[in-house]
Amino acid sequence: MSADDLSEFYVHTAIVEKFLGTSGYGEDLFDPPVTLSPDTDSGCFFDDTRHLVRSSAGEQMVSESTLYTFPTAAALFVPNSRVTVRGNQSRVIKANLNESGDLDLPDHLAVNLT
Numbered sequence: 001m002s003a004d005d006l007s008e009f010y011v012h013t014a015i016v017e018k019f020l021g022t023s024g025y026g027e028d029l030f031d032p033p034v035t036l037s038p039d040t041d042s043g044c045f046f047d048d049t050r051h052l053v054r055s056s057a058g059e060q061m062v063s064e065s066t067l068y069t070f071p072t073a074a075a076l077f078v079p080n081s082r083v084t085v086r087g088n089q090s091r092v093i094k095a096n097l098n099e100s101g102d103l104d105l106p107d108h109l110a111v112n113l114t
Contacts, residue, residue: 005106006068010043012085014067019080019092034076036069044069046085053112055079056094063093063112070109071097077111090114 017030036042045068053063056079067083077083077095084090090113099107 006045006108007041007043007070009045010069011038012044012046012067013037013039014044014046014069015084016073016076017082018076019078019082028080030082036073042070042073044073044085051112053093061093061114063114064090065113067111067113068108069111071099071107074109077109083111083113 014036015033016036017033020029020031023029036044046065047068048065051063051066053061055061065085067085074095074097077092079092079094081092082089083092093112093114095109095111097107097109
């Protein structure tokens with residue numbers, strides 16, 4: 001992941017386990033954990049402000065926090081992926097990829113968490 005105008009704000013570390021689906025036994029399946037860390041220029045910013053959001057399925061839900069990071073991490077944050085920040089585990093409600101195109105503003109990914 002490359003540095004951009006927002007990289008200096010990505011001071012937090014998160015562990016992300018991408019949701020793969022459910023096994024025949026009803027167990028959630030995940031990819032191996034990926035660590036987003038400022039030490040490897042892949043950090044994130046964690047905001048624990050509560051928001052009312054709509055999931056990708058259109059359900060109205062309460063998001064307990066939002067994680068901001070580089071757009072290149074978007075593939076990790078599918079709905080129901082597991083995210084651990086500061087020892088607290090949550091699940092992805094939805095992820096918004098914010099790309100500015102020709103406006104030349106800082107691109108970022110905003111992930112709403114349970």
